[in-house]
Amino acid sequence: MADLYDHLSHRSDQGICRTDDECHRGPDRSARRAAQRRYPQLERFSHRQRHRTRDGGFLIAKTSYVNSFIVVGIYVAIALYFMSTISPKQVMVTNSERRTWDSILDGLRFVWRTREVLGAMALDLFAVLFGGAVAMIPVFARDILQVGAIGFGWLNAASDIGSMTTIAILTLRPLRHKQGLRLMYVVAGFGACIILFGLSRWYLLSFLALLASGLLDGVSVVIRGTILQLKTPDEMRGRVSAVNSMFINSSNELGQFESGVMARLMGVVPSVVVGGCMTIGIVVATWFRAPSLREMEY
Numbered sequence: 001m002a003d004l005y006d007h008l009s010h011r012s013d014q015g016i017c018r019t020d021d022e023c024h025r026g027p028d029r030s031a032r033r034a035a036q037r038r039y040p041q042l043e044r045f046s047h048r049q050r051h052r053t054r055d056g057g058f059l060i061a062k063t064s065y066v067n068s069f070i071v072v073g074i075y076v077a078i079a080l081y082f083m084s085t086i087s088p089k090q091v092m093v094t095n096s097e098r099r100t101w102d103s104i105l106d107g108l109r110f111v112w113r114t115r116e117v118l119g120a121m122a123l124d125l126f127a128v129l130f131g132g133a134v135a136m137i138p139v140f141a142r143d144i145l146q147v148g149a150i151g152f153g154w155l156n157a158a159s160d161i162g163s164m165t166t167i168a169i170l171t172l173r174p175l176r177h178k179q180g181l182r183l184m185y186v187v188a189g190f191g192a193c194i195i196l197f198g199l200s201r202w203y204l205l206s207f208l209a210l211l212a213s214g215l216l217d218g219v220s221v222v223i224r225g226t227i228l229q230l231k232t233p234d235e236m237r238g239r240v241s242a243v244n245s246m247f248i249n250s251s252n253e254l255g256q257f258e259s260g261v262m263a264r265l266m267g268v269v270p271s272v273v274v275g276g277c278m279t280i281g282i283v284v285a286t287w288f289r290a291p292s293l294r295e296m297e298y
Helices: 002-009 029-038 040-049 058-062 065-084 100-113 115-131 134-144 149-172 179-199 203-231 234-266 268-289
Strands: none
Touching (some): 134 149, 134 268, 149 203, 203 234
């Protein structure tokens, strides 16, 4: 209802304003009055909605920030409970004489020497670093697409929905051939989806672009994780996993920092588009620098 009210009251943004100054003054008054006459209940509804934040999701739109954080806390508590039920496993390889820093260096050296592992980790690292648009979604929802709290919630969940869908599909129908080549393609497709999201001014297209990016990102995560497990010997598995976690987890925060800096320097839309282009550039560089990854099959 509120989205319909916003749509009707923002008709001036769709080309009927007479000058540029008029377009920036706000909603056309005649269109607003027409909407109020035709849908009188919208005025009362939109009055309540405008007192709520437009940067929230479903829980924020229906309740408040506090309740949404309470629900998140409950989910975390449930996850901690199930983690606590996992029984400890016997350590297969022990070497207590080596220092922790030396073990980390061993993991770094192995990753650097193994081109398939290095290429897979670098693809994921730089794709998240440059192509992540998560930090800019609130700005797109509020200023560019001009959707409400529920619209923002769908945008924020789109990539996660795509990733979960991919995991379910690949569980039933795993990839059989040319996994390395497909990894290149899906990461390049991820960059293209980010570019499409940055250029889109249509809410449904933006949602589908983020959904597709989640689908492709899910494929890349599965292939990268499988490559790490297959190419790493048992005695190095823990150290390589630690190196992988260190780089991948830090790239999420660094990617959001990079998005904010680039948005400040270039503007929101150019920063997202350039990030998608950088992701495709990383794929091109990896294509030539790591041919063994491109040709890998398992």
